Amino acid sequence: xxxxxxxxxxxxxxxxxxxxxxxxxxxxxxxxxxxxxxxxxxxxxxxxxxxxxxxxxxxxxxxxxxxxxxxxxxxxxxxxxxxxxxxxxxxxxxxxxxxxxxxxxxxxxxxx
Amino acid sequence: xxxxxxxxxxxxxxxxxxxxxxxxxxxxxxxxxxxxxxxxxxxxxxxxxxxxxxxxxxxxxxxxxxxxxxxxxxxxxxxxxxxxxxxxxxxxxxxxxxxxxxxxxxxxxxxxx
Numbered sequence: 572x573x574x575x576x577x578x579x580x581x582x583x584x585x586x587x588x589x590x591x592x593x594x595x596x597x598x599x600x601x602x603x604x605x606x607x608x609x610x611x612x613x614x615x616x617x618x619x620x621x622x623x624x625x626x627x628x629x630x631x632x633x634x635x636x637x638x639x640x641x642x643x644x645x646x647x648x649x650x651x652x653x654x655x656x657x658x659x660x661x662x663x664x665x666x667x668x669x670x671x672x673x674x675x676x677x678x679x680x681x682x683x
Numbered sequence: 684x685x686x687x688x689x690x691x692x693x694x695x696x697x698x699x700x701x702x703x704x705x706x707x708x709x710x711x712x713x714x715x716x717x718x719x720x721x722x723x724x725x726x727x728x729x730x731x732x733x734x735x736x737x738x739x740x741x742x743x744x745x746x747x748x749x750x751x752x753x754x755x756x757x758x759x760x761x762x763x764x765x766x767x768x769x770x771x772x773x774x775x776x777x778x779x780x781x782x783x784x785x786x787x788x789x790x791x792x793x794x795x796x
Contacts, residue, residue, distance in 0.1 A: 602783050613774060614787040659726065670728040670739060671785060
């Protein structure tokens with residue numbers, strides 16, 4: 572079945588890079604996403620990558636996709652205290668009506 | 684920038700009561716979704732809706748749940764007879780046609796006592 576796994580917690584120092592990892596099981600996934608959730612807020616779409624791509628860069632964000640290992644990562648360059656939040660990885664399986672399957676989220680804490 | 688809105692932000696109800704959670708999707712979006720997140724658990728898909736019909740629903744979305752788009756702007760989730768285990772944050776999302784970008788509302792926290 573479909574499953575998305577993430578590590579629960581990551582702590583980095585302000586100005587360092589953060590790398591948040593995710594693994595998924597459905598090899599037919601078409602799109603893979605990163606969402607950000609700040610306390611008391613909804614899910615903010617950060618970026619996504621189509622399964623035929625290896626990498627996507629958007630300002631401070633870099634998404635890397637390793638289809639062979641079913642591994643997705645989100646790198647945040649020059650991490651700021653405002654980046655502290657929960658980051659969710661999600662996939663859309665091929666045979667669905669575009670429903671998102673979410674991981675459990677990684678809580679990123681940025682220390683000053 | 685257009686955004687998805689949801690009301691109320693917090694709803695407290697007694698077990699067995701009916702609740703209606705309301706969402707106003709982004710105006711030119713055609714695909715609508717409901718998800719929920721029980722405290723400490725993953726965000727789970729409930730239902731997708733397109734062209735005034737349910738496209739897909741999860742096992743969670745049983746006969747107690749229904750969705751409706753009563754007018755051109757609102758998208759509602761009704762729970763007919765709430766149970767304690769329905770306590771969760773409910774998120775609405777909408778998507779432009781074939782954009783693959785789902786935009787989420789801030790959520791409604793439902794507490795069933």
